[in-house]
Amino acid sequence: MSELRGNIVEVPVPHLAESLVSAVIGTWLRQPGDYIEQYDVLCELFTDKVNTEMPSPVAGKLIKILVGEGETAAVGQAICLIETEADAAGTGGGYNFTGANGSDAYDHQSGAAVSAPGAAASSAASAAAGTSRPAGGAAAVQAAGPMSGRYSPAVQKLAAEHGVDLSRVAGTGLGGRITRKDVEDYVQRGGAGARTTAAPSAAAAHQQPYPAAPGGASAPQAAAYGAPAPQTQPGAGADPAEAAFGAPPAMPPVRSTGLHLTQHPPTPLIEVEAQAEGRGEYFIDVTPMRNAIASRMRQSKTEIPHAWTMIEVDVTNLVQLRNKTKDEFMRQEGINLTYLAFMLKAVVGAIKDYPIMNSVWAVDKIIVKRDINISLAVGTEDSVLMPVIKRADQKSIAGLAREIDELTRKARAGKLNLNDIQGGTFTVNNTGSFGSILSYPVINYPQAAIVTFESIVKKPVVIQDMIAVRSMVNLCLSLDHRILDGIICGRFLQRVKENLEAYNLDTKLY
Numbered sequence: 483m484s485e486l487r488g489n490i491v492e493v494p495v496p497h498l499a500e501s502l503v504s505a506v507i508g509t510w511l512r513q514p515g516d517y518i519e520q521y522d523v524l525c526e527l528f529t530d531k532v533n534t535e536m537p538s539p540v541a542g543k544l545i546k547i548l549v550g551e552g553e554t555a556a557v558g559q560a561i562c563l564i565e566t567e568a569d570a571a572g573t574g575g576g577y578n579f580t581g582a583n584g585s586d587a588y589d590h591q592s593g594a595a596v597s598a599p600g601a602a603a604s605s606a607a608s609a610a611a612g613t614s615r616p617a618g619g620a621a622a623v624q625a626a627g628p629m630s631g632r633y634s635p636a637v638q639k640l641a642a643e644h645g646v647d648l649s650r651v652a653g654t655g656l657g658g659r660i661t662r663k664d665v666e667d668y669v670q671r672g673g674a675g676a677r678t679t680a681a682p683s684a685a686a687a688h689q690q691p692y693p694a695a696p697g698g699a700s701a702p703q704a705a706a707y708g709a710p711a712p713q714t715q716p717g718a719g720a721d722p723a724e725a726a727f728g729a730p731p732a733m734p735p736v737r738s739t740g741l742h743l744t745q746h747p748p749t750p751l752i753e754v755e756a757q758a759e760g761r762g763e764y765f766i767d768v769t770p771m772r773n774a775i776a777s778r779m780r781q782s783k784t785e786i787p788h789a790w791t792m793i794e795v796d797v798t799n800l801v802q803l804r805n806k807t808k809d810e811f812m813r814q815e816g817i818n819l820t821y822l823a824f825m826l827k828a829v830v831g832a833i834k835d836y837p838i839m840n841s842v843w844a845v846d847k848i849i850v851k852r853d854i855n856i857s858l859a860v861g862t863e864d865s866v867l868m869p870v871i872k873r874a875d876q877k878s879i880a881g882l883a884r885e886i887d888e889l890t891r892k893a894r895a896g897k898l899n900l901n902d903i904q905g906g907t908f909t910v911n912n913t914g915s916f917g918s919i920l921s922y923p924v925i926n927y928p929q930a931a932i933v934t935f936e937s938i939v940k941k942p943v944v945i946q947d948m949i950a951v952r953s954m955v956n957l958c959l960s961l962d963h964r965i966l967d968g969i970i971c972g973r974f975l976q977r978v979k980e981n982l983e984a985y986n987l988d989t990k991l992y
Contacts, residue, residue: 489565489566490545490563490564490566491539491540491542491563491564491565491566492560492562493524493536493538493539493561493562493563493564494557494558494559494560494561495527495536495556495557495558495561496536496557497558498527498529498532498534498557502529502557503556503557504529504554504555504556504557505527505528505529505554505555505557505770506527506528506529506552506554506769506770507525507526507528507549507550507551507552507553507555507561508526508527508528508533508551509525509551509658510524510525510547510550510551511525511526512524512525512544513544514545514546514547515543515544516544517543517544518540518541518543518544519538519541520537520538520539520540520541521537522537522538523535523536524536524537524538524544524562525551525561525562528769528771529770529771532771532898532899532903533771533896534896534899536561538564540564542564542565543564543565544562544563544564545562545563545564545565546563547561547562548560548561548562548563549562633648633660636662637660637662637664637665640662640665640666641665644665644669646665646668646669648660648665651664651665651668652664655895769864771864772864775865775866778926778927779924781927782924782925782926782927783924786843786927786962786964787962787963787964788924788960788961788962789961789963789966789968790958790959790960790961791958791959791961791968791971791972791975792920792956792957792958792959793956793975793976793979794955794956794957795954795955795956795979795982795983796952796953796954796983797821797938797953797954797955797983797985798952798953799983799985799986799987800821800824800953800983800985801938801953802987803824803985803986803987803989804819804824806987807819807991811880811883811991815880815884817883817884817887818883818887819883819991820886821914821935822858822886822910822912823879823880823883823886824879824982824985825912825935825982826856826871826874826882826886826910827879827882827981828978828981828982829856829908829910829933829978830854830856830874830875831977831978831981832974832975832977832978832981833854833875833908834854834875835974835977836970836973836974836977837850838850838930838966838970839908839931839966839970839971839974840907840908840930841907841930841965842907842928842929842930843928843930843962843964843965848965851907853872853873853905853907854873854874854875854907854908855870855871855872855873855874855905855906855907856870856871856874856906856907856908856910857869857870857906857907857908857909857910857929858870858871858886858889858890858909858910859909859910859911859912859926859932860890860894862893867893867903868903868906868909868926869889869893869898869902869903870902870904870905870906871885871886872905878990878991878992879989879990879991879992880991883991889902906926906929907929908929908930908931908932908933909929909933910932910934910935911932911933911934911935912934912935913934913935913936913937914934914935914936914937914938914955915937917937918934918936918937919936919937919939919956920936920958921934922958922960923958923960924960925960925961925962930961930962930965930966931959931961931962931966931971932959932960933957933958933959933960933975933978934957934958934959935955936955936956936957936958937955938953938954938955939953939955940952940953940954941954957975957978957979959971959974
């Protein structure tokens with residue numbers, strides 16, 4: 483960050499990590515003319531590791547956006563200009579500032595924009611207008627953000643209970659996503675404060691125009707292309723299916739920033755008529771994080787010779803233990819006690835006995851990690867994140883439960899930082915939460931193995947020549963066959979099985 487004449491401050495892309503050299507600008511949550519408090523979020527930054535919010539390092543008035551939505555900025559490059567509070571109040575004399583591209587100049591004393599050589603007249607005129615956004619403009623921009631049309635099951639359930647139209651609720655979450663609190667506030671206000679439409683910003687330059695609706699398009703298609711929907715008279719050529727079930731809803735307009743779609747409704751995002759094939763299609767831009775996931779998965783499958791094995795575990799005693807302790811744990815800790823905490827404890831104990839599982843291939847050597855840092859696969863609506871529980875072998879079951887709850891909350895809220903996702907040595911995946919009973923996981927490169935905890939189901943099991951109904955679960959392990967062989971992985975899974983089946987009603991959580 484460097485200060486210029488007149489206390490105009492350049493806000494650069496921060497140095498997020500050694501391996502990151504650039505970031506893509508997501509949605510600008512503030513616009514020129516807005517007053518910014520220190521640490522207020524200016525915009526979203528997308529990298530190949532994490533998506534994060536960019537806070538303002540100073541308080542003042544946002545003068546100019548230098549890097550638009552969807553554009554890439556190098557680390558240290560200025561993305562906007564902020565006039566600090568002292569000069570915003572009108573103290574001191576006048577000064578001129580020339581933009582980074584030499585096209586604009588800003589005269590502090592007159593408050594007008596001055597055209598530099600080669601600048602467009604329209605740019606100078608628009609800068610001279612000095613239009614300020616209303617106080618609610620930030621919320622409006624966020625409401626129309628890239629996540630504004632994507633609703634979690636909890637939000638949908640709450641909206642259904644109260645009969646709330648989510649299209650009229652302004653989202654305050656990351657990217658404009660609607661949270662439970664937004665719905666609750668909307669209900670408390672009695673339905674006041676409908677979603678407002680964001681004013682056009684610099685990102686309009688990146689919008690891609692869509693073709694007009696083809697002739698004879700249906701009402702939803704016409705609405706999707708911005709054309710007025712034709713009115714159908716009752717009984718006049720109405721579709722019997724529409725008469726029985728109601729006409730399909732019109733698809734909201736969608737624009738592309740070159741980085742991501744700014745709305746993600748549950749219906750198809752952009753329908754493009756495929757005349758040759760007679761079917762509709764829609765496109766989703768690849769974000770830096772999705773591109774990084776694709777790169778890592780391809781690297782894992784091409785470089786690592788995967789092998790797979792599975793074992794069945796009787797967790798009847800574990801189910802009884804959790805049922806006995808979960809209510810008291812919720813009262814004491816305020817979080818849910820999941821089976822995953824017990825699973826992590828069992829896995830960590832087995833890694834202590836077989837440390838080769840906690841290793842990395844390094845061409846001419848195998849590096850065995852001393853710290854047991856468990857990468858936890860957390861699925862979101864957009865990606866799979868791998869937050870890391872550091873030194874998991876030093877934590878109790880209760881401590882692991884707290885870490886699981888904190889990291890999953892941060893992951894689903896988009897609040898993970900680089901420290902939260904770095905340093906993993908072994909990955910545990912909980913596919914059982916989706917009802918899966920068998921899976922073949924891809925190794926989290928460059929680790930040596932990944933284990934999945936499948937769904938717990940009741941099965942008839944033969945015990946001492948008698949049939950009993952027991953709670954059973956499958957543990958599926960993918961392994962790097964350059965480092966690990968069947969015998970060591972078989973023993974590892976047997977040890978995990980023994981640890982899980984050793985839980986009983988006397989097991990301590992702390």
